[in-house]
Amino acid sequence: MSEFDLIIENAIVVTADADNRVIEKGGVTVSNGRIAHVLDQNALEAMKDRAGRVVDGSGHILMPGLINTHCHAGDSLFRGLVENLPLEAWLQTVWKAEAAILDPETTRLGSVVGFAEQLLSGVTTVMDMFWYPRQTVEAARMVGLRVATGGIFFDPPGMDKKTAETRPNDAERFIADFAEADDVFVATMPHGAYTVSPDNLRLAKDIAEAHGALYHVHAAETRAEQADVQNRYGRSVIRHLDHLGLLDERTVLAHCVHLDDEEIDILARTGASAVHNPVSNLKLGSGIARVPDLLDAGVRVTLGTDGAISGNDLDMWLALRLAAMLHKGATMDAEAVTTAQALAMATRDGATALQAGDRIGTLEPGKFADMVLVDVQRAHAVPLFEPVTHLVYSTNKSDIAHVFLAGEQVVRDGQLTRLDLAGPIAEVQAMAPQIAASIA
Template sequence: MNVAKSFKELSASQKINAQNKIVMPGLINMHCHAADSLFRGLVEELSLEAWLQKVWVAEKAILTPETTYTGSVLGFAENLLAGVTSIMDMFWYPTEAVKAANDLGMRISTGGIFFDYPGIGNRSHEDFLQEAEKFFEDYNSNEAVFPAVMPHGSYTVSPEHLKEAKKIAAKYNGLYHIHAAETLTEQSDINERYGESVIRHLHSHGLLDQQAILAHCVHLDDTEIQLIADNESVVVHNPMSNLKLGSGIAPIDKMFEAGVTLTLGTDGAISGNDLDMWLTMRLAASLPKGNTLDPKVMNAKTVLHMATLNGAKALGKEDKLGSLEVGKIADFIFIDMDKIHAVPVFDPITHLVYSACKSDISDVFVGGKQVVKGGVICTLDINNVVEEVRALSPKIAASLV
């Protein structure tokens, strides 16, 4: 198809003035726990394992379907205002997350969680299986929802349960999202329990394939990187959360060299404190340079692809999302170029990755519908949600006392 010609042939019912703006595809945040925004700042300066013990206590005291909805709106709204149009979210009560994303006008990938310890609502593994299956039944044909199963990790879910979750995903051709190889403690724990590292463990149970989306992958040896590449699994790099929890720096330059599909995520606001894909991009492009003493690794264009096209590919939607092309869905954002830090600009791509920030996003469109206008959400009144969270915050603070 001749793209230039087909653009001319298009007629528009609405014209939008994008003078002094960069127009680009919406960002795809591939790892978040949006409702954890309720707990931002509550548990600080601990390593992942000690931190999780406190997080789970706070979540158990506070989370109901209603508060999960409120927290999800809070977290998704921050993402949407920062130019994220599709998000992968792992959390309790996934149908509440879907409601929140729908109300804001975003696309979401989520689904039934799996967790072997007493979690929220004291659900059993059988309950998780039923909920995961029902999620696919309810949302498999929804254009704005990409159903998945979400086993928390190989240190919180047994191999048998990991495989049962996979069976459901496979039945519906759905995605399989899991935390993997985030810390050295996790690696030694899995080694002790099963005699193999996390990635080898997932592989030996048949869990690495194109549908597997692995959050973190900070601690990997060369064989594990090759295993991920050979099985065409996806890695979500979450540099802010990894740095703040003292987990480490993921070897994304090595994974890139090996041909792994790399995507980006913010993780939840309780670990990274900021649901900011622009900061994430800047860290993804800069950390490997400092680590390798080579400023040429992970260039800006590669990192921009990680935040857009690669996310679309991971979701199985590269024919519809991730770039601005005729025939794709109109998920796009405007970046304000009237800011002091946007003068002068010699290369828009390096500007986006190294200089732009989330407050530069002026307008957001999802499926052609405007959802953010002039930096304000148009789909719902976010002030009501802010007030609800303020009212809830004394109870949240007391949850760890």
Template sequence: MTDLLIRNAIVVTSDSAGSVIHDGAVAVEGTRISAVGTAADLAPLAERARRVVDGTGHILMPGIINTHCHAADSLFRGLVEDLPLEPWLQTVWKAEAAILNPRTSHLGSVLGFAELLLSGVTSVMDMFWYPSETVRAARKVGLRVSTGGIFFDPAGVTALSIDERVAEAERFFEEFGSADDVFAAVMPHGTYTVGPENLKAAHAVSHKCGGIFCTHCAETKAEQADIVARYGRTVVRHLDHLGCLDARTVLAHCVHLDDEELDILAARGAHVAHNPMSNLKLASGFARVPEMLERGINVTLGTDGPISGNDLDMWMALRLAATIHKGHTGRAEIISTRQALDMLTINGAKALGAADRIGSLEKGKLADMVMVDLRRPHAVPMFDPLTHLVYSANKSDVRHVFLGGEQVVRDGTLTRLDIGETMDEVNALVPKIRASIA
């Protein structure tokens, strides 16, 4: 029995051939896609489908995948401005230490995830304190999440010993390692906040449990200089020396890498989460994305946190990724439309180790889908759906979102919860948050 049939849409599949089906249709049974084709091909399914959605005037595309985020930092949106990364972080950490606990982290995560889902994000890699609360928030809103044990040598928010952090990371895998909506990970903050032995301990947990290893990497020149001064090696060489680079490694930023470091990432099969908005706003620089792509490195897209970009807009990240490297290199052809869109979809799935389940609209995959409204002046005329998605579409065009076939956004509104109550709770915290850095 077909549970859901979406027909008469322009179907952008993001499959290996980059297939686009005009007047297309997608059928869903249970949580998975059962058929993809033209509306005419799938017309016989309409008679026995439990629900039929008319996609006329819409693009149907895979759910967006955000591979680097700190969603709960939405509590501090706009709090710290006009500083480079290092002094900016010191102020941010001061606010986090004063405000964050399991309840407030959950509250901020719900707010951030709501923003993401309403813009078409169905899976997010989120690095933050209290990862169990992160999962609970994602389930409340209606998206998949990659998160897990945090490693951070300073006291930080949770002030755990290394043994406690290892135990916490392993417990997370025990609880969520087999869940369909969780891509369990281990998340040491970075080489400048986690010492060599503790980085190896974190990687050992991810290797033992078969999870993802995610950390910040070479975001600024100052970070590179710091690690060279401490260990005599740059960040990527340091991580490689420690045995932390492999096909389950996701590195956020990677702005300041030399040729040999790029070659190391390519050889190890590590993935890069490109965060162009954050890198621009914090004046971190321009990641060498064209050279990464030339070497076959899997490049994905992230928003970073809502205090380093002020929103969680993956459409902005997409457009920046497709344009800034053209301007920086002086080569208009340097990033193709297809390459940019793949960063938003299937490449993110590869980084999560889930390309067999998400990232494209293909038979057998989970029915994570987004309907983008084309009945707008900026969508007329439309000669190429991919070009429209990369250069013209925006988050306000997202009309409907499905997670495993369940409609989690209908007509631009969340279906699982009323976000107004969460917004009121966050606004009530504002005086305390402001006072935390006074």
């Protein structure tokens, strides 16, 4: 029996660790799904005969899988359906389509397609908020990635045909069933302060706290949302959440576009994470988050795609590039967000937000071998002077050659290994007329 299940060698290694360590030529050893060593090539040479499998990473960057901390993968069914509307009007049309189309089976189908898109582009962990979380987990397992999800809280009748009264028990049962799973990070997921009452926001947090679960909510995405919450409760969104005692290190806030200085200080004080979703925020005309100010204040900023219905794809590389570039233009400061800061948003800071920094997010011994090999033998990749710069500014999702989850190769040569995607794609295409008719 081999000492190591897998060795990847001859790669440019971007660890994404706290020291931003890069190895010009080297790789990793993997045992029992976890990284055993991160070494240069000379050290690896003596270990190759002790491995069950050796993968040559020549011409590739080896890096940790990306972490998408805000997504609605099931909404891939509605890609491109609702266009050129601001968030509030857009949501009313989206919810009409979801109510007509979604059930457990269609949610699983849409999530399979959404997760496949992400895994093929090097995302190995997704925080996903959607109506049928059990089907979300099933889809993630079919494709081959980790998922952070859990029971939705939503006061009106939901697109899942459920009411607010049933949601606490659903959330409790979900946590009980998945709390011990390595590939699921359990959470409660109230939709937002404008769709969930203070009592139910607090109830969702109580359940999360009782089980050490995550707490994920949309927050301060638009000016209209801020005005609505201010008018109802006399406080802005972040102040409202803070007043209710909902902000701490297990709280992950999607968007955080419209914040004043005091609200940024509240996030820094409480340790809550802010998820930057630049593609969705730009496309819906929601605004540009104050990411440089958040970073300067010590707020943990992570990166998300939102759903394919608002951004039209689930491309974390586009989100990563915008996170690094957008704020330079908006602030007229070329140093507003560094490449190292941007990459951290999509890797180790995302892991820390999910309370999983000890398991994922970097290439370090003891962590799950969730890894990506990025092809750098293409016209847009040469010459390559600095690997992190290339990852942030030049890499495309089509550059992802191979993906590993806990050492299992889940993408090989740009193809899924667990699932033949032709069937799900054909099913979604066949549904298109019905989906289009849902908003007619």
